[in-house]
Structures are given as C-alpha cells and as structure tokens.
Amino acid sequence: MKDMHRISLRVNGREHELTVEARRTLADMLRHDLGYTGTHLGCEHGICGACTVLVDSGPVRACLMFGVQADGTEVSTVEGLSVGEELSDLQQAFSDHHALQCGFCTPGFLMLAEAYLAERGSAGSGAATGDGPHAPTEAEVRELIAANLCRCTGYQGIVEAVLATARARRAAAGPADGP
Amino acid sequence: MSVIGTRVPRKEDPRLLRGCGRFGDDFSAPGQLWARVVRSPIAHGHVRRVDLTRVRRAEGVAVAVAAADLPAGLTIPVRLAVRGIDLSGYLQPVLAADVVRYVGEPLAVVVASDPYTAEDAAELAEIDIDEAPAVLDAAAAAGDGSPRLFPAGNVAADFTLGYGDTETAFGQAARVVEIQVAIGRHSGVPLEPRALLADPDPRTGSLAIYGMTKVPVFNRDVLAAMLGIDAALIHVHAIDAGGGFGVRGEFYPEDYLVPWLARALGRPVKWAEDRAEHLVAVNHSRQQSHRVAAAFDATGRITALSDEVVHDNGAYCRTHGIAVPELTVAMLPGPYRVPAYRGRVRVVVTNKTPCGTYRAPGRYEGTTAREQLLDVAADRMGIGRLELRTRNLLGPGELPHRRPMTTLGTDMVLDAGDYPALVAAAAAEMTRLGYREQAGRDAGTGRLRGLGVAVFLEKSGLGPADTADVTVSETGAVRVLSGGTSLGQGIETVLAQIAADALGVGPEAVDVVNGDTDLQPFGTGSWASRTTVVAGNAVHKAACAVRARAAQLAARMLEAAEDDLEVADGTISVRGDPAVAVGLGDVARAAAPASPYLRPGEPTGLAARRRFDVTHMTYPYGVHAALVEVDPGTGRVRVLRYLVASEVGRAVNPALVEGQLRGGAAQGIGGALLEEFTYDETGQPQATTFMEYQMPTAAEVPPIDVLLAQAAPAPGNPLGVMGAGEGGISAAGAAVASAVRDALGLTGGVARLPLTPQRVRVLADTGRDSDAGLP
Numbered sequence: 001m002k003d004m005h006r007i008s009l010r011v012n013g014r015e016h017e018l019t020v021e022a023r024r025t026l027a028d029m030l031r032h033d034l035g036y037t038g039t040h041l042g043c044e045h046g047i048c049g050a051c052t053v054l055v056d057s058g059p060v061r062a063c064l065m066f067g068v069q070a071d072g073t074e075v076s077t078v079e080g081l082s083v084g085e086e087l088s089d090l091q092q093a094f095s096d097h098h099a100l101q102c103g104f105c106t107p108g109f110l111m112l113a114e115a116y117l118a119e120r121g122s123a124g125s126g127a128a129t130g131d132g133p134h135a136p137t138e139a140e141v142r143e144l145i146a147a148n149l150c151r152c153t154g155y156q157g158i159v160e161a162v163l164a165t166a167r168a169r170r171a172a173a174g175p176a177d178g179p
Numbered sequence: 180m181s182v183i184g185t186r187v188p189r190k191e192d193p194r195l196l197r198g199c200g201r202f203g204d205d206f207s208a209p210g211q212l213w214a215r216v217v218r219s220p221i222a223h224g225h226v227r228r229v230d231l232t233r234v235r236r237a238e239g240v241a242v243a244v245a246a247a248d249l250p251a252g253l254t255i256p257v258r259l260a261v262r263g264i265d266l267s268g269y270l271q272p273v274l275a276a277d278v279v280r281y282v283g284e285p286l287a288v289v290v291a292s293d294p295y296t297a298e299d300a301a302e303l304a305e306i307d308i309d310e311a312p313a314v315l316d317a318a319a320a321a322g323d324g325s326p327r328l329f330p331a332g333n334v335a336a337d338f339t340l341g342y343g344d345t346e347t348a349f350g351q352a353a354r355v356v357e358i359q360v361a362i363g364r365h366s367g368v369p370l371e372p373r374a375l376l377a378d379p380d381p382r383t384g385s386l387a388i389y390g391m392t393k394v395p396v397f398n399r400d401v402l403a404a405m406l407g408i409d410a411a412l413i414h415v416h417a418i419d420a421g422g423g424f425g426v427r428g429e430f431y432p433e434d435y436l437v438p439w440l441a442r443a444l445g446r447p448v449k450w451a452e453d454r455a456e457h458l459v460a461v462n463h464s465r466q467q468s469h470r471v472a473a474a475f476d477a478t479g480r481i482t483a484l485s486d487e488v489v490h491d492n493g494a495y496c497r498t499h500g501i502a503v504p505e506l507t508v509a510m511l512p513g514p515y516r517v518p519a520y521r522g523r524v525r526v527v528v529t530n531k532t533p534c535g536t537y538r539a540p541g542r543y544e545g546t547t548a549r550e551q552l553l554d555v556a557a558d559r560m561g562i563g564r565l566e567l568r569t570r571n572l573l574g575p576g577e578l579p580h581r582r583p584m585t586t587l588g589t590d591m592v593l594d595a596g597d598y599p600a601l602v603a604a605a606a607a608e609m610t611r612l613g614y615r616e617q618a619g620r621d622a623g624t625g626r627l628r629g630l631g632v633a634v635f636l637e638k639s640g641l642g643p644a645d646t647a648d649v650t651v652s653e654t655g656a657v658r659v660l661s662g663g664t665s666l667g668q669g670i671e672t673v674l675a676q677i678a679a680d681a682l683g684v685g686p687e688a689v690d691v692v693n694g695d696t697d698l699q700p701f702g703t704g705s706w707a708s709r710t711t712v713v714a715g716n717a718v719h720k721a722a723c724a725v726r727a728r729a730a731q732l733a734a735r736m737l738e739a740a741e742d743d744l745e746v747a748d749g750t751i752s753v754r755g756d757p758a759v760a761v762g763l764g765d766v767a768r769a770a771a772p773a774s775p776y777l778r779p780g781e782p783t784g785l786a787a788r789r790r791f792d793v794t795h796m797t798y799p800y801g802v803h804a805a806l807v808e809v810d811p812g813t814g815r816v817r818v819l820r821y822l823v824a825s826e827v828g829r830a831v832n833p834a835l836v837e838g839q840l841r842g843g844a845a846q847g848i849g850g851a852l853l854e855e856f857t858y859d860e861t862g863q864p865q866a867t868t869f870m871e872y873q874m875p876t877a878a879e880v881p882p883i884d885v886l887l888a889q890a891a892p893a894p895g896n897p898l899g900v901m902g903a904g905e906g907g908i909s910a911a912g913a914a915v916a917s918a919v920r921d922a923l924g925l926t927g928g929v930a931r932l933p934l935t936p937q938r939v940r941v942l943a944d945t946g947r948d949s950d951a952g953l954p
Contacts, residue, residue: 023295024295028294032207036198037202037204037205038200040370041372042371042454043868044453044454045868045870047869050370077198078197079197079198081196081198087196091197094192095189095193095196096188098834100196101668101669101838102419102422103191103192104369104421105370106195107198146876146877146878148876149370149869149876151369151370151424151842152422152842153838153842154841154844154845155845155880156841156883157841158877159877159882
C-alpha cells in the first residue's frame with residue numbers, strides 16, 4: 001500500500017496540486033510528475049549538485065528532499081530563470097564565458113549561483129549603495145561552486161561567469177566600488 | 180572573413196541554459212514501463228540459482244528475466260577489432276548464466292510500472308552463487324598459479340609492437356635507465372548516468388530508441404543483428420548527452436536488454452541507471468603497469484626504447500577489444516626520435532569491471548610512463564629535463580615521419596608540425612607567466628613546490644570515413660545531417676561554422692542534426708578526436724557541393740555565367756552588379772519539382788551528400804606544465820598553476836578548443852591525484868559513490884593557461900584541422916607526476932598514480948629510493 005499525500009506548491013510562480021508518494025524525491029516529482037526536466041540527477045546522493053533548486057529562495061539538493069516536504073513552498077527551477085527565449089544575465093554570462101559544455105550540470109550551477117548572487121544583493125543595503133558587502137572575489141566564487149561537480153569545463157568559465165554577473169549587477173544597482 | 184576561426188557563440192547553449200535540453204532520462208513514452216537490472220554482489224563464482232519467483236509475484240511487476248529466458252549465447256561483439264586477435268572467448272554475455280566475474284555484472288532484469296517499484300522488486304531476487312577466489316592483481320593473474328576466469332586462461336592477448344634492433348642498442352648504450360610506473364584504475368564518469376528508452380511500434384515492428392550516443396549507427400546495426408531484424412526498423416534518435424569521454428554510448432548489456440524487453444512486451448520500456456550502478460557497470464579504464472626503459476648514447480640521445488606493459492582489463496573484453504593496450508604501446512615513442520623500439524603488452528582479465536576507452540586512451544598512461552622515464556634519465560645524466568627532450572624530439576625537417584608500425588589498422592605517419600618550436604614556446608610561456616619564479620619561492624610552513632613538464636603526441640581523425648548531408652530549404656535555412664554525435668563538446672556549432680564558411684551564410688542560418696540514424700544512416704559517430712576532422716570535412720565537401728549546385732542554378736535564373744557570380748550572406752549575385760541577385764532560398768525553390776530551371780534527369784532539391792575518406796590519422800602534439808605544492812606532512816598535493824600548449828592545425832572555434840583543453844586537463848588532474856576505483860581483497864568495489872570516487876571540484880582545479888598553436892595545418896584534410904578533444908588530458912598525469920617528483924626531490928620516479936595523500940607521504944619519507952615501486 002503506497003503512502004500517498006496530497007500537497008500543493010508553487011513552481012516558478014505557478015500553482016501545482018498533486019498526490020505524491022511519501023518516499024518520492026522532490027527531484028523525481030519535479031521531473032516526472034510536473035515535467036520540469038531541466039532539474040537533473042547526477043548522483044542521487046547529494047554530492048554532485050546537478051539537481052540544485054531553490055526552495056523558498058534557498059538552494060537545496062532536490063535528490064535529498066522528499067516531494068511532500070515541499071508542500072506549501074515556493075520552488076524555483078532553471079526553467080524559471082529566463083523569460084521566454086530571453087536568457088537571464090547569469091545565463092547569458094555562462095554562454096559568453098563558455099561555462100558549459102554538455103550542459104547537464106549547468107542547471108545546478110545556475111541555481112546555486114543565482115541564490116548566492118541574490119543573497120549578496122539583498123544583504124544590507126550594500127548592493128544599492130556600493131558600500132555594503134564587497135564584490136565577490138574569485139576565491140569566494142570558487143569556494144561556492146566547489147559545492148557542485150562539472151566534468152566538462154574545468155570550472156574556469158563558471159567562475160568567470162558568476163564573477164561577471166556579480167560585477168554587472170553591482171554596477172547596475174549603484175555606484176561603482178571604491179578603491 | 181571566414182567564420183572558421185572565430186569565437187561564435189555555441190548553438191547548443193540557449194536550450195541547455197534554459198533547461199530545455201533533452202537528455203536520456205528526459206524522454207518518456209505513454210504507457211512506459213521501467214527496467215531495473217539485478218547485478219552480481221559477488222566478484223567471482225559459479226551461479227547456482229537465480230530465483231525470480233518472489234520478484235514476479237510483486238505488485239506492479241510486468242516481467243522478470245534471467246539468462247535462461249533470453250535467446251541463448253548472446254554476447255556483446257567487439258567494435259574495434261585490431262591485429263586479428265580472436266577475443267571470442269572473452270566477450271561479455273548479456274546476462275551472466277553460469278559464472279559471474281565482477282561485482283555489478285548483470286544477472287537478471289525486472290520490468291515494473293515505475294522505477295521505485297522496479298527497484299524494490301529487484302531486491303527480492305534470490306541469488307545463490309558459489310563464491311570462487313577473486314583474481315584482482317593482473318600481474319599475478321597472468322602467472323600459472325592463478326585461478327582462471329576463462330577456460331583459455333587469464334591472458335586475453337599478448338603482443339609486441341616495434342621495429343629496429345633494441346637488443347643491440349641496449350647492449351651498446353652509454354646509459355640505460357629503467358623505471359616502473361603504474362596507472363590507477365579510473366574512468367570518464369560523465370555527470371549524466373546512462374538512460375535508455377525503447378518504444379516499439381506494433382504496426383510496423385519498428386523500434387524507436389532514445390539514449391544511444393557516440394556510435395548510434397554502429398549500435399543500431401549490432402542491435403539489429405542481435406534481435407534478428409533489419410537495421411532499417413530501428414530508429415536511434417538524436418539526444419543531448421551529459422558527457423561522453425569514451426565510456427558513454429558503447430554497446431552495453433542494457434542496450435540489448437531494454438529494446439528486447441520492449442519488443443517482447445509490446446510496450447515502451449525505459450531504464451535509467453543510478454550512480455552506484457554507473458560506477459560498477461560502465462567501462463573502467465587506465466589500469467596498467469609499465470616497466471619502461473631507454474638506452475642513451477653519450478650525448479643523451481635515445482638509441483632504443485622498450486616497454487613491458489601489463490594491462491588490467493577487468494572481467495571481459497568489451498566493445499573496444501584490445502584497442503586501448505594496442506594504442507598504449509603504439510603511441511609510446513611519442514614525438515621523439517626513437518631508432519629502435521619494442522613494446523610488449525599483456526592484456527589480463529581480472530574480477531573487476533571491464534575496461535574500455537577513456538579520453539586519450541593509452542596515451543595518458545603511456546605518456547606518464549615515458550615522461551617519468553625521461554625526467555629520471557635527465558637527472559641521472561645531468562641534463563636539463565627540457566634539454567633532454569629537445570635533443571630527442573623529431574625536428575620539423577624530419578616530418579612527415581613514418582614510424583614502421585601500425586595502430587588501429589593504420590600506418591603511423593606523424594604528419595606535420597614543429598615539436599621543438601612548441602616546446603620552446605611553452606617554456607617561454609612558463610617563464611612569462613611566472614611559473615619558474617613561483618616554483619622557486621619558499622612555500623612556507625614546510626610545504627614544497629615543484630614544477631613539472633611533459634610533452635605529448637596525440638592522434639586524431641581516425642577514419643575510414645564519415646558522411647554528411649547539407650540541404651537548403653526554401654526559406655534559405657541550411658540543415659546539416661552529420662554522422663557525428665553531440666556529447667557536449669559543441670560539435671553542432673563547429674559543423675555549423677564549417678557549413679556556413681563553405682556556403683557563404685552566417686552560422687545562425689545553419690541547423691545541425693547529429694546522431695539520428697534515419698536522417699544520417701551512414702554516420703560513424705564521435706570518438707577518437709575524429710569528428711571535426713572526419714565529419715567536419717564531410718560537411719565541408721557537402722556544403723561546397725551545394726554551393727556549386729546553387730551557383731549553377733543561379734546562373735540559369737540570372738542568365739549569367741557561373742564564373743561571374745559571387746556568393747555572400749546567403750545571396751548569389753552577379754559580380755559588380757549586386758542588384759542582380761537571388762537568395763539561397765530562391766535557388767532552393769528553383770530546384771523544386773517541376774521548376775523550369777531543372778533540366779531533365781537532374782535531381783530535385785538543393786542538397787548534397789558527401790563522404791570524406793581518410794586512410795591516415797593526423798597527429799596533434801603539445802606540452803603540459805604543472806606547478807604544484809606538496810605538504811609532506813599530510814601528503815596533500817595542490818596544483819597551483821597549469822599550462823596546456825597544444826597544436827591543433829586550425830581551430831574552427833578557438834573558444835571551444837580552449838574549453839576542450841581546460842576540461843581535459845581538469846579530468847587529467849583528477850586521475851593524477853584523486854580518482855581511483857579500488858577493491859577490497861574479495862573484489863568488492865570500494866568506490867561506489869562520489870564520496871569515494873573523488874572527482875575534482877573547483878577547489879582542486881586551478882585556472883588553466885592555454886597556449887593554442889595553429890602553426891601546423893594537417894596536410895591530410897582540406898580544412899587542415901587536427902583533433903582537439905584529447906590534448907588537454909594526454910599529458911596531465913605525466914606533468915603532475917613530474918611536478919610532484921620535482922617537489923619531493925625524488926631520484927627515481929613517482930612509481931604510481933594517483934598521487935593520493937597516503938602515497939605522497941610514503942614518497943616523501945622514502946623518496947630517494949622510489950624505484951622499488953609502491954603498493
């Protein structure tokens with residue numbers, strides 16, 4: 001007898017109601033029940049990070065969370081980053097810096113970086129005034145993305161893309177960094 | 180200006196960035212069932228019983244089959260047969276019947292309503308195996324006293340390549356240097372696990388397949404032969420693939436089981452492996468031990484080279500047969516002037532996962548062995564490491580150089596280049612970038628710095644042929660149907676650039692389809708750094724033919740002489756009179772049936788199919804340099820700087836070539852320091868998650884400097900391209916080993932890769948006598 005639960009959640013701003021087995025992972029639910037196949041499964045044990053999505057704005061590994069635990073939450077997946085065919089600034093930076101080859105790990109890196117950039121942008125008033133948190137350094141971005149695995153690129157393009165997006169967002173938000 | 184050589188944005192990027200890629204597990208069919216493979220938990224033993232009674236009774240199970248339920252005697256054939264060596268006694272059965280030979284070997288397969296149910300049901304299988312001693316050490320397995328895995332013995336092949344009189348050369352040498360080097364068992368491990376969907380059409384008996392990559396036409400033909408149906412009934416669809424690196428897309432047992440089950444059940448069957456399965460089921464690679472020696476004259480010139488290789492092949496000979504060990508010994512002399520050479524390799528079966536190719540197969544291993552040897556020899560003779568190499572490199576005047584051997588059935592003709600010039604350029608780049616200065620700096624707190632360098636010779640563009648179709652539609656859109664496959668390398672962009680260049684259109688007007696067996700039934704796939712070379716030149720030829728045909732038809736439409744026409748930006752116009760012009764789409768309409776511009780007997784459509792044939796490979800080359808810091812207390816090695824200098828003939832898209840080189844180097848650093856499939860004494864695999872199989876993260880891979888050389892266009896193809904897929908990894912084991920040896924001040928070699936903290940600590944403690952080899 002399967003242990004089924006009725007849940008509701010928002011994915012990329014859209015309401016979903018569904019019945020899901022208690023043991024079904026959030027990743028399988030997103031991919032196979034709701035059709036968000038942009039979230040990828042690389043290991044199913046929480047190491048590779050390809051399945052990273054945002055739950056209530058925080059990055060989680062969708063293979064380590066059950067679908068029922070997402071009841072009542074707001075989930076963001078890679079499909080929600082772009083508007084139609086228009087790439088987001090971060091997605092465009094990934095292309096510009098050759099930050100992807102096979103693209104399988106890419107949704108996880110995009111969501112991880114998006115959460116990081118959003119958190120920094122909203123930390124205090126720094127992004128708006130230019131005197132808050134310093135611009136991310138290469139070392140900080142490397143430490144961040146060391147959370148996930150990429151087998152194709154050697155990571156250099158990913159680091160550059162995240163740094164470039166951080167710089168562009170700060171520049172757009174307010175005065176340039178001081179010396 | 181030609182679009183070839185420019186950094187065109189990748190055509191693949193938008194779909195992949197938006198989450199719209201379609202990878203293996205993204206395909207589903209209405210009414211599909213899910214398969215789960217039951218694998219052997221024992222490394223070696225006789226199968227007494229595989230009882231699926233409880234599996235079949237489980238709710239949601241459609242069918243469960245063991246070897247006895249399949250057609251008898253099915254084995255996976257060799258794709259790359261070389262040297263006429265018969266491996267028929269060592270092939271892998273689709274399901275093990277009487278004997279299991281590695282943990283993870285398929286014993287049965289269960290099909291159920293969903294993947295969770297299938298996995299639960301598979302656990303109910305009752306397996307009774309009479310366990311036999313596991314054979315795990317290849318050198319010991321080759322000896323007489325070892326338990327046998329197969330009736331014919333544990334040595335599946337034993338052969339020697341070479342030329343010249345090595346015996347005399349070693350006897351008369353001023354100096355002989357010999358070392359032992361072992362390479363650890365590791366593999367490609369793409370981030371996407373394998374997945375397969377087989378969807379039968381009961382009306383026609385045909386079968387749609389999603390998930391076969393790399394060599395889809397070959398796999399289609401193998402599957403057709405095993406199922407006993409015509410190959411035209413099987414349609415392998417093009418999909419996105421999450422990395423290949425040699426392992427993905429070879430024909431594995433599941434590639435038969437899933438389609439066979441779908442046909443038997445008359446329903447779509449899907450299978451998606453998990454990572455634990457992947458790490459024991461998909462081809463391993465690399466595990467070899469080398470006893471390599473060189474004879475030198477008094478001036479440090481090599482007079483002979485020899486190598487004795489033991490190749491640990493795992494439990495069966497799979498699709499690559501003995502291609503990896505053959506390439507190992509064939510490529511061992513590398514870019515050097517070697518008057519006499521002898522390379523012997525014994526291919527030994529053991530109770531571990533079977534092996535196949537992993538990016539730069541045989542070269543990663545052989546380059547590590549040879550370059551370690553040269554480092555040790557340089558020190559012993561008191562010659563600089565780079566100087567010793569420069570003295571022995573073939574000079575530009577000596578190329579093309581015919582090496583009296585064959586590999587993969589082709590004569591070895593090192594075709595073009597200036598090896599010493601690239602070594603000098605790399606040395607200058609190391610100085611310019613501060614490598615030497617940083618190497619000399621005191622790292623502090625007892626840490627030691629070392630600088631390593633290694634020279635490699637690669638091979639690429641293996642034939643015999645590839646085929647491409649280029650079609651222009653009435654909107655002027657160009658479609659390329661290529662025999663390559665998209666494994667993540669960006670080949671759609673590269674082929675679009677090649678077609679655009681020949682046709683005089685922008686690459687955005689070109690759409691490339693790779694790996695669909697109905698659209699391109701003659702494709703030979705993407706492997707061996709061959710696609711840009713072989714498929715690329717096929718696209719070039721087909722696009723040139725379309726351009727010539729377009730000019731012929733445009734001449735009729737414009738009532739002008741063909742010689743007076745020029746093609747640019749998708750338009751054909753009369754030279755000097757740009758108003759008199761037709762678009763490529765107009766020409767396509769003029770080639771439609773019943774067009775007044777078509778002459779009797781002429782084919783309809785603006786399209787061409789062309790084949791590019793090659794008889795010889797083309798040989799890229801380059802240099803790797805690594806700056807490392809070793810903590811002798813913990814044994815930890817950090818790579819601080821890394822340089823890849825690589826000659827590629829002509830870079831169709833330099834950004835993509837640099838990406839290949841950087842990504843390859845990252846993988847190579849992984850194999851040099853971190854990644855290893857280890858086993859306990861009973862043959863239980865110890866690396867079955869990413870906790871134990873450690874792939875490098877951004878914390879382990881430094882920024883990688885690239886010196887991209889385009890000084891030696893390949894003479895054997897119109898585009899002048901050499902392959903670029905493997906130069907980034909080829910010498911990475913060698914360069915890291917060289918740097919660690921330098922840091923620790925070893926007199927011998929590092930003995931073994933990967934240089935894990937435990938091994939580095941032993942080297943640091945005993946290092947001045949490291950020739951003895953390490954456990």
